[in-house]
Amino acid sequence: MSDSEGPIEWRSWEEGLAEARKHGTPVVLFLSATWCEECRRMEETTLSTPQIRANLREFVPIKVDADRRPRIRDRYTVGGFPSTVFCTPEGEVITGTTALGIEGLRSVLERVREVFEEREQPGRIPRSLRETEAPAGELDSGIERRMAGQLEASFDEQYGGWGEPPKFPLPRTIEFALKRDRNGARRTLEAVRTHLHDDYEGGFFRYAANRDWSDIAHEKLADGNAALLRTYSNAYLATGEEAYRETAARTVEYLTTTLWTGEAVAASQAPGPDDSYGAPEDRTDPPVDGTVYAGTNALAVDALLTYYAYTDEGDARRFAERALAHLDGLIDGGSVAHHAGGERDVLSDQARTLGALTTAREVLGDEDALASARSVADHTIETLRAEDGRFRDGPSEGAGLLTDPLYPLDATAELADGLVDLAVLTGEDRYREVARDALAAFAGASDRMGPQLAGYGTAVSRLLGGPLAIRVGAPAGSDLHRAALRIADHEAIVVPGAACEGAVASVGERESDPASSPAELERAVGELFDADSP
Missing domain, CATH: 1.50.10.20 (Glycosyltransferase)
Structure with missing residues (x-):
């Protein structure tokens, strides 16, 4: 059987580059993800044809899972997934594109081979790697104000969210806005819940392609869901609105059922067939990538414990502790x-x-x-x-x-x-x-x-202006500790079991008198900020 008749013999990143350097051969890197439907289609169609396999004989084919190798992903991704990237044997980029059909890929393969043989175009290093000087400056409160101004200028008044499409939920941006632009945050929370939340299976879809949050990308990533769990929990803390708590609760359920491996949170869930998002009875269960990633589970632990802190929901705590044990x-x-x-x-x-x-x-x-x-x-x-x-x-x-x-x-x-x-x-x-x-x-x-x-902007604000810190002499789980966790400031830090009487709140050099009850603590925090008001 010829090379063109068998499957592509994908190499790993290290193995492939070593082979390319040994033989002086260009590389084609196929950068994909388990949840990426376009990646799967390109593999099953374009990359499975004999003519493409024949053309690839003059290249070293490397396939990399973008989730498993994030440092490769961040250096070589070209506009999304899949990324089809052509490199020199040293790994420098010749050119790259996203999904391609048979004729498109054949044309690019031929041109890259010609360029490489004639050395018309040396490999290049992406700009993000060439800019070695830090854009340093002074940290001041103007950074937070400018960031808030940029959010105001880029807010979509008609549909919610910030910036140009595609529309991603931007959990940390919503959290920044919860303290600085409550209206923008709430309108975006509503848009994300309305358009990206799966009311039937639970969890959030990845993004919407259009400004009005239509044309949904139906993959569900665990890190995005964990981040949104924390965001909706923090929105509940800030507003007391039950709808935010309910959305957070559904996300807890999704993370701890569909994405639960038995000891931690799985990486992602691929989209179902194109016709599976109609009536609930027509749904199929899309596959789950059971890989347990550290960063993803750290986000899940943070989010589950945040939800537990505001609700006393024991299941959220138990799953957080199990994921934390795996992370350890x-x-x-x-x-x-x-x-x-x-x-x-x-x-x-x-x-x-x-x-x-x-x-x-x-x-x-x-x-x-x-x-x-x-x-x-x-x-x-x-x-x-x-x-x-x-x-x-x-x-x-x-x-x-x-x-x-x-x-x-x-x-x-x-x-x-x-x-x-x-x-x-x-x-x-x-x-x-x-x-x-x-x-x-x-x-x-x-x-x-x-x-x-x-x-x-959030990090700079917390560094320069505070953050609000509440030291509690009582142990974790006490009424005073639970009250401290529920002070309506999701950027605050709570220290249980501290060496103090009652609870003491501070912001920078300013400190409250000790509080001996939840009501006294709430008053003390309010007075602390009232004293700082103009």
Whole structure:
């Protein structure tokens, strides 16, 4: 049987680049995801034809799961999934595109082969990897104001949401707006719930292609659902509206049934057949990718404990504790594995795990979680921090462009948030200073950040202006601790079992008198902020 008659012999990233360098052969990288319907169709149609397989004989074919290899994803994705990327043997990019039909791919393969043979076009390094200078600037309250102004300017007054289509739910942007543009946040929460929430099976779909939230992409990703669980829980805290709590409860159910592996939360659920979103009786159960990712489960732990803190719903706590136990098994000396046996020290995993552990200390009073949080933070600072204060997305090693540093702003903002929490929980200002340096490294670009990066504004605000911290002398689970968790500020930090009488609230240098009851605590917090009002 000839090469063109058998299936494509996909190589792994490392194996494929080594082979390409050995033979001086160009690479075709097929970057896909288990939940991606376009990826599946391209594999079953375009990539299964004999003529395409024959053309691929002059390339080294590499297939990478974008969820399993996030650092490859972030360097090589071209406009979405699938990404079909053509590279030099060294892993530099020649060109790339998304899904292609048979003739389209044949044409590109022929042109790339000609270009490579004639060396007309050397490989290139993406701009995000070539910009090595940090856009540093001063951190001040103007950053938060500018971010709020950008949200106001980009808000869709007719349909809700921010920015141009496609419309993603942007959970952290909604949380930023809950304190700074309540109307925009509520209108977007309603649009997301109306259009992206699956009322029958539960969970949220990934995004809508059109401005009016139509043309839904029906895949469901666990990290997106976990983030929205936290957002709707925080909306319930901020407004007291039962509809937000009900949406959060349905999302808890989805994460802990459909996506539950028995010990943690699975990665994603693929979309069903195109005709399966009509009448409920016509539905089929789309497949679930059972891979357990550290960052995804850290988000789930954070969200489940946040929901539990506001509702006392015991099931949410129990599932959070089980996922936290699995997450603990992925941590070794502060180094977090992306999944069992996977790569380590991915910045987003480190940042989200830190957030889950600090939340476990706040909500459950878990001292072991606090010790792990210190370990994760210290390891991240030691291994991923650059001289200018920024954090790399992972180790500076690997094949292809993995050796080129990438400094992701969104993960940096998540890490800074966790470090601010850790500084309050431990009393160690060094964590706050690391967060300050990391955020300042991007401050010069704050006027150019779109609404999807509002989490940066939240992190800067919490660093400079507070956050509200409530230290409770009573243990976790006491009436005073539960009341502290339900103070209507989702950016606050609660420290149970603190060395104080009653509960003491503080913002920066200002501190309330001790409160001995939930009612006194609520008054004390109100007076603290009233004193700061003009």
